Amino acid sequence: METDFYSLVNGLLDERGITKLDxxxxxGISKGLVYAVLGPAxxxxxxxxxxxxVAAALKVSPSELLKRAxxxxxxxxxxLDALTAEAxxxxxxxxxxxxxxxxxxxxxLASTDQR
Numbered sequence: 001m002e003t004d005f006y007s008l009v010n011g012l013l014d015e016r017g018i019t020k021l022d023x024x025x026x027x028g029i030s031k032g033l034v035y036a037v038l039g040p041a042x043x044x045x046x047x048x049x050x051x052x053x054v055a056a057a058l059k060v061s062p063s064e065l066l067k068r069a070x071x072x073x074x075x076x077x078x079x080l081d082a083l084t085a086e087a088x089x090x091x092x093x094x095x096x097x098x099x100x101x102x103x104x105x106x107x108x109l110a111s112t113d114q115r
Contacts, residue, residue, distance in 0.1 A: 005068040012058050027053040048088040
């Protein structure tokens with residue numbers, strides 16, 4: 001049965017006997033952010049970087065956590081290295097217009113058409 005990100009991660013923490021404070025230490029994410037995302041009030045939505053770090057700490061598929069958190073993913077697209085995860089974290093903090101600029105810059109860098 002499908003479950004949301006909050007229920008899935010909290011269930012995995014309970015199964016493994018890991019506290020939210022332990023998770024913060026294992027992921028390098030501040031305890032405040034861990035509690036804001038996974039606490040009962042669910043004050044913040046998880047970022048892609050948060051999902052990837054938590055997946056690594058819990059030894060589960062990043063794709064599964066990203067999907068449960070509402071990110072559109074493709075098979076194996078989020079078996080990320082640290083730099084890619086950091087880029088996603090930064091992108092998630094930009095406005096739509098700023099992300100558009102970054103995407104245009106990346107397209108230019110990736111272009112094989114060197115005019």
